[in-house]
Amino acid sequence: MTQAIVVEGLRKKFGPREVLHGLDFAVDSGTVFGVIGPNGAGKTTTMRCLLDIIRPSAGSISVLGQDPRRAGTALRRRIGYLPGELHLENRTTGRRVLEHFAAISGPVDPRYVNSLADRLDLDLDRQTRKLSKGNKQKLGLLQAFMHKPELLVLDEPTSGLDPLVQQVFHALVREAVEGGATVFLSSHVLSEVQQAADAVAILRDGEIVTVSTVDALRTAAVRQLRFISTGTEAHDVGALLARVPGVANVALRELPADGHTAGTVEATATLSGHVQHLVQELARLNLTDLVLEEPDLEEAVLTLYTGSSQGNDNGHNHSQAIRTEGAHRA
Incomplete structure (x- = not known):
């Protein structure tokens, strides 16, 4: 199986402070790879390095077989990206926003855009300044999926979405993977990664605690x-x-x-x-x-966090930042 993402020795410093401490991981093509960790663990920084939004301080990155620091716009058109904080122009409509992104990402089928909007229950002709947080998130998801990219990089993708729309999101992820795409998503909500991901990396304080499959985590729980x-x-x-x-x-x-x-x-x-x-x-x-009792993946993850931070009071605080929403899968 080919690998859509390969990261080796990734480090990132902001001034004297290092926030990523030599990450190593690989994401197989056609799979969903989840990164779980509390706020501040380094999830967003990792994603921005993958997309060349920020430059790493050390290490190597390969995305879809290319170095994102040298590949330029041709590689970015093959990627759909949802940032953790989506900033939209207020004096326009959702449809105009999507037209702007389509000009950047390449050809987009308007019928597919309208289909996605219907599934997400999103009015594209409404002014963006009048959209709720959840509807802004829907618009962000739509722009990430609309050009059917080879790779989706999604930072906290279900933030602000109600449970019904979350199910639509998971269906879109499954359809994308069935079509050959790779999905890289982050979350601090364990049940989200548990439901969507084939493999999971647990990130803590800029370091990967472990990389495992959901089934392996369940077995070890x-x-x-x-x-x-x-x-x-x-x-x-x-x-x-x-x-x-x-x-x-x-x-x-x-x-x-x-x-x-x-x-x-x-x-x-x-x-x-x-x-x-x-x-x-x-x-x-x-x-x-x-x-x-059924194994509790939340407990398994918390064990990994606290087990890696014995003698460090911060370990307990980080473990408390992970939460679950909804029922665990059987």
Whole structure:
């Protein structure tokens, strides 16, 4: 598989302060690559370096097989970009704004523009100064998608959008990828990246904590386990759980005989990794209750953040900046 983006040793300084500390990552063509991190982690700076809006202090960047510092406008026409803060001329209409961007990006099919506007429920003839934050975001998305670019670079793309429009956005991303495009998006909302991305880079304080697939994050995430068994001594249940890889934080409690069968044990624990060994061992018990929660990707990401910042109070603050919206996918 070819790679749409390759970044090696990317560093960026603003004066004496370095905000990107040697980033290395690659994005396969035809995939969705998400960068998750709290505000100030370096997501926007990374994107601006990819697009040659700002120049890196060190390192190399390849975008669609070209160095963005030398490729010029020909490369930019192959890219759709939504900035994190979209500034629009107030004394014009959305349609005139799109005509301006079309003159820069190249030929645009007006029928496709109108189709996107209908799907996003956006009135293109309305004055931009009268648009709400959500409608301005819709206009920004439309200008990014309208010329069907090979690469979409989207900074916090669902900011200000209501849930129904967010679903339209995710559909547009899927359609773009099915058409061969690559999508690079950033967010501090975990559920957004979880729903859209094939691969995820977790960025903290200008450094990549890890690059992983969503499935791998889910596999590594911690599940909460609770069960009740009968006819077994507590020490036997403990010995059984000790044989299961990934089980930790075991707590056992023998329930009183009143209302319970003799030898009733309640067990709680955490599980990381696959469940197969756990299921095989639990089959040896007479269970009356069993709860194994779905892995929580938010918890997995927070573990990566706090685990990389032990002894640093800022790590806790950054982890608190990540949030989720809506339900986690099963």
